[in-house]
Amino acid sequence: MNSDTLEKGYEPREVEKRWYAYWEKEGLFAAEDVADKKPFSIVIPPPNVTGVLHMGHAHNNTLQDILCRYRRMQGYNVLWMPGTDHAGIATQNVVEKGLAEEGKNRHSLGREQFVERVWQWREEYGGLIIKQLKRLGASCDWNRERFTMDEGLSRAVKSVFVRLYKEDMIYQGDYIINWCPRCQTALSDLEVDHEDHNGNLYYVRYPFENREGGIVVATTRPETMLGDTAVAVNPGDERYRAMEGKMVILPLMNRAIPIIYEEYVDTSFGTGALKITPAHDPHDFEIGQRHNLDIVKVIGSDGRMNEQAGHFQGKDRFECREEILEALNKEGLLEKVEPYQHSVGHCYRCRTTVEPYLSRQWFVRVKPLAKKAISAVEKGETRIIPHVWTKTYFEWMNNIKDWCVSRQIWWGHRIPAWTCETCGKLIVAMEAPEVCPACEGTTLVQETDVLDTWFSSALWPFSTMGWPDDTQTLKTFYPTSVLVTGFDILFFWVARMMMMGLHFMNEVPFKDVYIHALVRDAEGKKMSKSKGNVIDPLYVIDEYGTDAFRFTLAAFAAQGRDIKLSEDRIQGYRHFINKLWNASRFSFMHLRDFDPDSSQPDAQSLSLPGRWILSRLNSTVETVTRALDEYKFNEAASALYRFLWHEFCDWYLEIVKPVLYAQLSLEVSGDKANKGRTPDTQRAVLCSVLNEILRLLHPFVPFVTEEIWHKLPGTNGSIMKAAFPVSNEQRHDPGAEATMNLLMGITSGIRNIRGEMNVPPARLVEATVQSTDNDVRQTIEEHQDIIINLARLESLNVTLPGKRPALSATSVFGDSTIFVSLRDIIDFEAEKARLNNEIAKITKQLGGIGKKLNNADFLTKAPDEVVNGVREKQGELAEKKSKLETHLSTVTHLASN
RNA sequence: AGGCACGUAGCUCAGGGGGAGAGCGCUACCCUGACACGGUAGAAGUCGCGAGUUCAAAUCUCGCCGUGCCUACCA
Numbered sequence: 001m002n003s004d005t006l007e008k009g010y011e012p013r014e015v016e017k018r019w020y021a022y023w024e025k026e027g028l029f030a031a032e033d034v035a036d037k038k039p040f041s042i043v044i045p046p047p048n049v050t051g052v053l054h055m056g057h058a059h060n061n062t063l064q065d066i067l068c069r070y071r072r073m074q075g076y077n078v079l080w081m082p083g084t085d086h087a088g089i090a091t092q093n094v095v096e097k098g099l100a101e102e103g104k105n106r107h108s109l110g111r112e113q114f115v116e117r118v119w120q121w122r123e124e125y126g127g128l129i130i131k132q133l134k135r136l137g138a139s140c141d142w143n144r145e146r147f148t149m150d151e152g153l154s155r156a157v158k159s160v161f162v163r164l165y166k167e168d169m170i171y172q173g174d175y176i177i178n179w180c181p182r183c184q185t186a187l188s189d190l191e192v193d194h195e196d197h198n199g200n201l202y203y204v205r206y207p208f209e210n211r212e213g214g215i216v217v218a219t220t221r222p223e224t225m226l227g228d229t230a231v232a233v234n235p236g237d238e239r240y241r242a243m244e245g246k247m248v249i250l251p252l253m254n255r256a257i258p259i260i261y262e263e264y265v266d267t268s269f270g271t272g273a274l275k276i277t278p279a280h281d282p283h284d285f286e287i288g289q290r291h292n293l294d295i296v297k298v299i300g301s302d303g304r305m306n307e308q309a310g311h312f313q314g315k316d317r318f319e320c321r322e323e324i325l326e327a328l329n330k331e332g333l334l335e336k337v338e339p340y341q342h343s344v345g346h347c348y349r350c351r352t353t354v355e356p357y358l359s360r361q362w363f364v365r366v367k368p369l370a371k372k373a374i375s376a377v378e379k380g381e382t383r384i385i386p387h388v389w390t391k392t393y394f395e396w397m398n399n400i401k402d403w404c405v406s407r408q409i410w411w412g413h414r415i416p417a418w419t420c421e422t423c424g425k426l427i428v429a430m431e432a433p434e435v436c437p438a439c440e441g442t443t444l445v446q447e448t449d450v451l452d453t454w455f456s457s458a459l460w461p462f463s464t465m466g467w468p469d470d471t472q473t474l475k476t477f478y479p480t481s482v483l484v485t486g487f488d489i490l491f492f493w494v495a496r497m498m499m500m501g502l503h504f505m506n507e508v509p510f511k512d513v514y515i516h517a518l519v520r521d522a523e524g525k526k527m528s529k530s531k532g533n534v535i536d537p538l539y540v541i542d543e544y545g546t547d548a549f550r551f552t553l554a555a556f557a558a559q560g561r562d563i564k565l566s567e568d569r570i571q572g573y574r575h576f577i578n579k580l581w582n583a584s585r586f587s588f589m590h591l592r593d594f595d596p597d598s599s600q601p602d603a604q605s606l607s608l609p610g611r612w613i614l615s616r617l618n619s620t621v622e623t624v625t626r627a628l629d630e631y632k633f634n635e636a637a638s639a640l641y642r643f644l645w646h647e648f649c650d651w652y653l654e655i656v657k658p659v660l661y662a663q664l665s666l667e668v669s670g671d672k673a674n675k676g677r678t679p680d681t682q683r684a685v686l687c688s689v690l691n692e693i694l695r696l697l698h699p700f701v702p703f704v705t706e707e708i709w710h711k712l713p714g715t716n717g718s719i720m721k722a723a724f725p726v727s728n729e730q731r732h733d734p735g736a737e738a739t740m741n742l743l744m745g746i747t748s749g750i751r752n753i754r755g756e757m758n759v760p761p762a763r764l765v766e767a768t769v770q771s772t773d774n775d776v777r778q779t780i781e782e783h784q785d786i787i788i789n790l791a792r793l794e795s796l797n798v799t800l801p802g803k804r805p806a807l808s809a810t811s812v813f814g815d816s817t818i819f820v821s822l823r824d825i826i827d828f829e830a831e832k833a834r835l836n837n838e839i840a841k842i843t844k845q846l847g848g849i850g851k852k853l854n855n856a857d858f859l860t861k862a863p864d865e866v867v868n869g870v871r872e873k874q875g876e877l878a879e880k881k882s883k884l885e886t887h888l889s890t891v892t893h894l895a896s897n
Numbered sequence: 898a899g900g901c902a903c904g905u906a907g908c909u910c911a912g913g914g915g916g917a918g919a920g921c922g923c924u925a926c927c928c929u930g931a932c933a934c935g936g937u938a939g940a941a942g943u944c945g946c947g948a949g950u951u952c953a954a955a956u957c958u959c960g961c962c963g964u965g966c967c968u969a970c971c972a
Contacts, residue, residue: 585932586931
């Protein structure tokens with residue numbers, strides 16, 4: 001293969017591998033801590049180390065990469081900070097699964113060995129997703145890759161924890177939290193997924209002390225009744241008047257518990273009587289606090305009934321439910337069972353039903369932090385794009401509850417707190433204390449809990465840049481320019497980064513938050529393994545190439561709408577990549593030995609098609625730049641698609657083909673004398689437009705553009721180092737565009753006749769254009785070669801309106817009437833049908849316009865320019881219609897002869 | 898229960914007060930010297946329904962219907 005030619009079809013695989021290695025080797029992704037250039041920075045949403053690249057990652061990182069490559073080409077000092085998240089529960093679960101296969105568990109290993117084992121796992125498999133991001137073309141500065149558990153980040157986590165504790169922003173407390181009995185840990189509210197569940201509402205009678213009558217309560221979870229310490233009714237409820245303080249017998253346990261009055265109770269639900277289980281329901285817990293009720297825990301951390309549960313001890317909580325119902329039934333205390341749908345919380349990691357569980361946990365007081373985070377967005381220090389999400393953000397921030405940050409797992413940042421065994425003092429510090437500052441005791445036991453994974457993620461924008469040290473990286477790149485993420489982690493992550501960033505850096509962590517849509521399957525359903533509707537991005541990359549995939553994602557990334565992805569759609573954009581490839585291939589045929597340096601296109605000698613394509617290119621540059629600046633990836637993609645395919649390929653290349661082939665034959669024949677004299681502007685334009693197209697497309701389709709770039713005359717080095725095109729007002733040429741519109745209109749008119757009248761493409765025909773406008777006639781005559789070529793004409797006559805050429809079909813464009821001679825192949829019926837169809841369309845349009853112009857209010861109240869526009873339109877249409885009608889009658893006349 | 902989106906051509910969607918658009922699909926003709934992953938042409942929509950504002954509504958407002966999502970919670 002010659003260095004300046006391309007294979008017939010684009011083969012992504014080898015090309016992608018080669019150029020990615022080249023980019024890395026050349027250090028083209030590297031950011032500079034000190035530079036004269038303006039900074040642009042993004043921190044990657046760190047994927048879980050356990051993660052495998054899925055569509056969400058692919059979409060998210062493609063958008064980030066487009067922005068980074070775009071800004072880099074614009075001359076910014078770009079930092080795209082990469083890394084992975086230790087993903088506490090998720091990773092622990094994965095490693096535990098591995099252990100289970102060996103017949104072991106983490107307890108048999110012990111904490112230290114288990115954690116060691118997780119690190120091993122990470123060494124071995126943790127790099128997978130990074131490799132996959134590279135296949136996607138991600139231009140992260142990999143030398144800076146971070147991990148939320150690495151040394152520096154662990155130091156940041158400890159510093160933050162200690163400082164928050166000293167500021168009284170962290171406290172320990174006994175509360176009902178969400179407990180996953182399988183993972184054996186607390187979960188934050190966000191980590192619980194609620195699902196509707198078809199359960200039952202059980203009506204249970206709690207008899208009075210004399211064993212007579214009693215109060216009927218309704219519950220969905222009868223097993224918790226073993227821990228009941230009261231029954232609450234609404235003080236205004238007539239049915240339970242004067243019952244406060246009376247006692248009822250808790251069935252099965254034979255314990256007397258009081259009836260209490262509580263406003264919270266809804267009289268319309270169930271029987272209006274609510275059993276109170278302070279240890280196993282968050283509301284009951286609060287009510288218990290208010291009424292000083294006993295707290296009786298009957299379910300243990302493993303989801304089994306404990307010693308307080310009488311003879312149900314040791315039973316699984318759901319098993320116990322069945323047995324309790326049976327026992328109640330036997331005693332005649334189960335009054336009624338009705339089906340009842342309610343939502344049940346599940347662990348977001350393992351789907352186990354979450355248990356509300358009373359325990360001692362660490363909490364962060366977030367209200368003061370949230371206040372700052374709200375005001376930063378209100379003041380516009382951080383913009384949320386699209387704006388609709390701002391409301392959701394405020395809503396959540398305004399109703400935020402304290403954040404339970406402790407987790408009872410082993411993989412994660414261990415809370416830097418120690419308790420003195422001697423005096424019980426709690427010490428929170430960066431390092432393990434040697435002696436208790438209170439009693440000088442030396443037996444200090446570290447807290448066993450670790451921190452919520454999102455605690456370290458919340459610090460990501462500054463911890464990755466070296467905080468708590470005052471680094472040059474922070475000075476240059478904080479706050480980051482934009483955070484690109486899905487709305488699914490707006491609360492988990494974005495909100496918390498805002499709070500931590502503002503608190504510890506006194507500055508927002510990012511100027512913009514761009515929230516993109518979710519990728520769904522072709523039917524709009526969430527992709528999930530269990531539904532079997534996932535499309536694997538790596539499969540897509542193998543099958544269609546990274547560039548086609550990336551362009552698809554960008555093209556569908558309309559703000560605020562989810563992406564329904566299917567293979568068909570990706571295939572469509574592979575065609576686009578192929579089009580680019582072949583347009584380049586064609587260009588290279590003609591650019592052999594072309595030296596762009598010695599043949600700069602100069603405005604004077606530019607031909608019409610040259611001026612036109614440069615003018616269109618300039619509009620495209622403007623559109624793409626504006627769209628990317630506003631995160632409207634789909635608009636940028638569609639502008640590029642349209643320009644490359646429908647303007648550059650369909651019109652420009654087709655128009656200049658004859659000129660290029662003529663030039664080519666000059667080159668081949670070695671006619672030096674003529675060669676030197678022919679201005680080479682056409683090739684110069686071709687070369688420079690293609691050059692610019694590649695640069696415009698590079699952020700979207702980095703591989704194929706790099707490959708072509710190196711074969712394009714006049715380029716030097718990587719396209720990554722080339723400048724992103726800028727608009728140049730001098731190329732804007734409305735005159736050329738108007739002229740081209742005329743020529744394209746006439747051409748389409750002729751093609752329409754050819755198509756409709758079934759003229760075989762190989763057959764050349766004669767055409768006549770009649771116009772009263774001298775300029776129009778002159779323009780068409782001047783450029784008649786273009787029309788003759790594109791419309792496949794034998795000849796083109798341009799005249800004043802006059803006699804209608806015999807046996808011809810007609811079309812009207814502007815004030816021009818086009819006749820195509822059809823001689824032996826004219827089909828009068830077909831022509832009549834075609835004209836009738838055309839006339840019908842125009843008549844319909846005229847109807848609407850006429851209505852407007854007959855409306856006096858329209859004439860007086862609408863702006864003049866609108867009225868004039870409509871009048872002009874009416875004139876045009878009426879003229880066109882009358883011309884077509886004339887021709888129709890001629891044809892009808894001819895047909896009947 | 899509350900909130901937020903969305904209902905435009907067969908499908909996926911763009912547009913967002915004055916001429917209904919694109920891609921894919923479909924139909925017809927064509928392997929014309931970059932590309933059949935191609936070319937040319939064509940058919941196809943009361944812009945969910947109903948009202949209001951306006952000279953003018955697919956576009957703004959309200960209501961309804963449908964779809965999706967989010968948040969909260971119901972013992």
